[in-house]
Amino acid sequence: MLVQQLANGVFLGAVYALFAIGYTLIFGVLDILNLAHAAIFMLAAFVALSLAGLGVPLVLAFALALVVAGLLGVLLDRVAFAPLRRRNAGTLVPLISSIGAAIIMQGVARGIWGPDEQRFPANALSTAEIHIGSLTVGALDVVILAIALVLMGVLSYVLRSTALGRSIRAVAADRVAAALLGVDIERTIALTFFIASALGGAAGILIGLQYNSVSLDMGARIELKGLAIIILGGMGSVTGAVIGAFLLGAVETLSVAYISSSYRDAIAFGVMFLILVLRPTGLFGKRALRAA
């Protein structure tokens, strides 16, 4: 049973991780909490669902929805953050601005898709199961885990080994110095938003597929967990966010299995609190992104 529960925790953690790395990436680069990240997560899931409903193959619907999510992220930056950045508005004002943007996106989604939970078309999803010894996992879960790991791998490669990654890390380290060295700041920020939002969107679509459920409040449910994960991992650290996400998935699952399902969230957040008491900067300290 432990093996099955750990597998449950890994599948849960993978989607948490995809959500959290987009969140932490923007924080690492801009020092702002983008609370509209969860709204883009939700919108991407609805876009993919609508495309699938129109008969677009699921893989294509997924890819198109990622692009839409990325572009929404760029738009979000242009509208909600860039004007404030130009006026050196600090960190609190953009936070409020992102909440406003999230509320607007929620409203738009409610207008287009209505308040009810929606599901992918029947037969669009595989219900096949894979049995390994006493372990039962859905083929869909495995595919979702694989996609999540690939996307995290790609992000890690981009940050570490490409010119764009170097620009992102430079802007994260010191925006003024990066500008002096010829890095196009606004372009780098826009691309960061594109990547972060596309990853958040991917998480939304995958979680929508995993539980065959897309709803207006799906973002709100994961937002607080995402925030806890990036604080636990160390604000701005991509590696920390991934480890924090898998840790949260495992703690949640094991506390339900072995302690009490009623206290799942209390236990998960209690463990995080303990870790933060021991390591106030989170598992991977502050600003580890610069060294990614």
Next chain:
Amino acid sequence: MRVKSVFCAVLLLAFGSSVALGAGPMTGKSVKVGVIADVTGSAGAYGNSQKNAYELAGDDLKAGLIDAAGASLTFDVQDSASDPNQVVNLVQKFTTDGSALMIGPTLSSEAKKADPIAVGKNLTILATSNTAQGITTMGSCVFRDSLSEEQVVPQMLVKMEKAWKVKTAAIIYGDDDQFTKTDFDIFSASLKADNIDVVDIKTFHKGDVDFKAQLTAIGEKKPDLLVIGALIEEGVKIATQAKQLGFKGHFAGGNGLNSPKFIDLAGPAGDGVIVGAAYYLGDTRGGNKTFVERYTKKFGKAPDQFAAQAYAAAQVVAAAIKGGATNSGQFCSFFGNMKPLMTVLGPVSFMSSRDVRADSAILEVSKGAFVPFK
């Protein structure tokens, strides 16, 4: 307040249906029944079904499908808008405007506020959708035609035990919602009374989507039966994920899963889930077939349990008038002594506790539809 009064007046014009029938022993008599229903607001889905049922009952009185012995019977349906204050205003209205009977309100919590006022003014009450405990004990003339879950669940377990020799059970329920918590209380008491061993109890919170940890732990204990105390959205995911994880036992759901929406959302994963209910759409007794046809034609959708219980109330009221009742005291004594009356819910009468005595419908989801569980 003025806006509300105007709104009520408009509703009265729209929904009040005064009906004078041809000859009969009660010709010339007129009876007004005050109905409080949450037609709008958060409980609007239920109240709307109720309003529809009284509208149809008005038509059916005219068409002679419901027989009030020639009396003019009016259902004055007022919208309480899911607002407890509005409910109180409306009860006060019905205690002074010559209503012979009050039907409603929609929710048990509203009834707890409204009924004592009516009881104080000796107005007889017939509740059609209040399933909580302590409704009929509020007064000696408070009746209800809605079966409570306490009445349905034991009947359901007896049938399941007979069919499957159930020895062990596990329960998963939402511990942050009064409705699903009540499911848990009732099921665990009934399972205990039937000597079925409860091997595991797990909880979840509203809005959860992942139940695999709970279901893996439950699956390990291999119970014969999994009781799901959940509303539709969570119930669908629990049934789906349990099947994915290879759970081999049977499923039983509370009242929350008794909706065609559960079948729509769950698809094949819903098959085999047993629910206990107060009404079965496919019942052919008490004019139910005609009721379903006429309701569907008029409103474009099939009646739900709330509509059926409201329509059954109209049938009961008409029978009381036929039996000579025209005022509150006469309704109270007629209900108290009523012989089983055939309604769309099947044969209905009232126990000495003024709770309804009626058949429960134990239904099984099979190939995308609710069918009677045998």
